[in-house]
Amino acid sequence: MHGLHPLLLLCCVAHSYGLGHEFRFASYYGDHMVLQRAPERAVLWGYGTNAAKVTITVLGIQQNTSHTVTVEKRIWRVTLDPMKPGGPYLLRAVQQSAEGVQVRNLTDVLFGDVWLCGGQSNMEMTLLQVMNASEELSDLTKYPTVRVFTAALEMSDMELTDLPRVELVWTLPSAGVLGGGNFTHFSAVCWLFGRYLYESRRHPVGLVESCWGGTPVEAWSSERALQTCGLAKPKHSFQNAGASWDNTVLWNAMIHPLLNMTIKGAIWYQGESNTEYHQDLYNCTFPAMIDDWRMAFHQGSGGQTSPVFPFGFVQLSTYIKRSLSDAFPNLRWHQTADYGFAPNPRMKNTFMAVSLDLGDEASPWGSIHPRYKQDVAHRLTLGARAVAYGEKGVSFQGPFPQAIRLQGEYINITYSEKVSVTKSHTAFEVCCSSSQRDHRNASFAWVRAPIVETSSNVVVLSTDKCSDEVAALRYAWRDWPCQLKACPVYSADHALPAAPFMLPVKS
Template sequence: MFRLLLLLILSVVAPWNAHALDEFRFASYYGDHMVLQKAPERAVLWGFGAEGSKVIFSLEGEQQNKRGVAYVQNGTWRVTLDPVEAGGPYNVTAFQLGPAEAKITLTDVLFGDVWLCGGQSNMAYTLSQLFNASEEQELAPKFPHVRVFMVALEVSDAELIDLPRIEVPWSVPSAEILGGPEFTHFSAVCWLFGRYLYKTLRYPVGLVESCWGGTPVEAWSSSRALQKCGLEDAEDQRLPPLTPLFEQMPLFMVRWSNSVLWNAMIYPLLNMTIKGAIWYQGEANTEFNKDKYACTFPTMIDDWRAAFHEGSGGQTMADFPFGFVQLSTFQKISRTMGSQIFAGTRQQTTASPQTPA
């Protein structure tokens, strides 16, 4: 609990300053062992450098070699690769020319399908919490082409250009990476989904986990999405501790402002090209803005689709697949209202989108 308390305090008071703005580097999302989106989509590479510098890129592997050029403008550079078929591994190298000459290389890069996994504790549920956890952890090394990446828990009042922190950098799966204390290691749902895809498709899969237990959909939504549902002026909300992660936390800590997770944990990912997203959330909205969920949830989906499409320069499909899981039949009766709140949220999850009159 102390770790999470300290994390929340630091996230609120500390500005994003993990790197010097003119440091030549890839954006925090990139790393060794990563998966980039395969053809027919085109993967996007971007990062930071010295203003006005020329950056030369090379993609080298057994299947093909590619080169490209970009320039640092307003502190960032960006290149959209030509389509690359599924496979690898590749080395991705970037050279910054000029007075601040530098070279950076990503190794063991695969091309496949990249999926974003979001939501609250349902998605954060760790592989070690499965009934057959030991078996699943032993199987993990047998799927080296399913790579995992985990965004660290952060909040922000403004949209951040880059991730403030990373919990798990791009990694080849292992018992150590996938196992661990409850709600602190990689998502069981995300992993099992990705493993199923790989067994079906037989090409690399990249999994990006960005979720936080006990969070409402409003925290994951942009301000423009919330405006469409009449929530742009909503005040900060204190939510009941619905998940084990929050049961021992002081109630004042369970406070979620609109868009704070969109700002810190989704917006920094928009430049990446993805195949799709999966979502598992809803408990936090069973007693908070519950009558708005039929608007806020589908509007968030539409907004994510538009934002990823625009952020990737049109490479992420504007109607990319967005899979979600309805709440289970657990907790049928509300502790406070006596109504079947989970059933109501399930109904609103699949209801026709509703917008304010």
């Protein structure tokens, strides 16, 4: 293990929780951690001696409070009073039993907002792998109240109570932790999201990473969630890069153990694996996973985590230039439950970062891993500010059609906001058919509908290449639809790209 960061030497030791009835906190807790601030109440739990009394005391300049509980089935659990953001605090756990008095302390504890970061390899990419890595890594000491924690990569055939291993205990940001390797230590998207949130909100932020590259959504979903989409638990659900992923194995080992903690919300970057597996079901499995996580975290925290906690996600970027496959466009659409935008009636209290304009053909880790993670995190942060924190006047969605009208040989698209448009002959396409159902047929021919005119929030397309009725319209429906930050339609300030869509057209 020579050369490993000292923190990782500490973290790689497996937890045999409850072994010998040791009095301690559960594996998720540690010095330097962030607990959820008011109005929610943080939950603490751990292991002890049956029938013993455990007293938890929060010691700080602003507030001292205590709670006493009895150990049952070798578990103790305390729900703290609501705490204002700030710190540091010392949390002291004292067990009194026939064996005597035992004390365990957590030092330098802050109260702020706790966000869970999940997904696959694009969430795993570290600051070492992003654009301007050196600059990002040199700035870390400016954010001592943004703290990070990483669950180790583990699978289980049954739901676990505690994390079997911890890869990174709670720690302050440093170049060694956030830039210690490729696809390891800590997520760049998660870190940048937390950092941008701190810059906006000025409260401590706790970031919990639980993700694994090459994984399908089914591995992160409970059996009950998958059953709502008609999926049973097979022996091997998905094979990728030599690994076999059974359904639920990551839910069991890397999400279920976290359910007792109180969180503010979650962000998610996943879907590439599902372009090859159960692609057509993602419009069910992804929303079902969100619903199930919300229910489970709410119940696990004793009602402290919101039953509709905010959930942000990244709509897939690009993979293969000049690809004719519909896999990535279809998955992007299914990520929104086939609405094209978020939040929507099926996916309430969600927010989405569009990233199809961030293609990176020169990425050393393959074009499926674009390096422009600052843009991804910035777009996620805008969504969190608007949806999770209710900030007024924060634009977080790109333009989306409010109305599509066919007038002769032209289509008028009225957008939800003012737009900045670059004329394109290829971005928009129409399906020409007497049946509006035909546009869902992947083999059906689509023809280009060039942009011929624009105004503040209207784009006019020509349909003169359509020899039949115009049944449907689609936008950016390609794996790699445009060059870097150069898609045809953005918000008027050019901050946010329009999301892709496929919608019917009525005369």
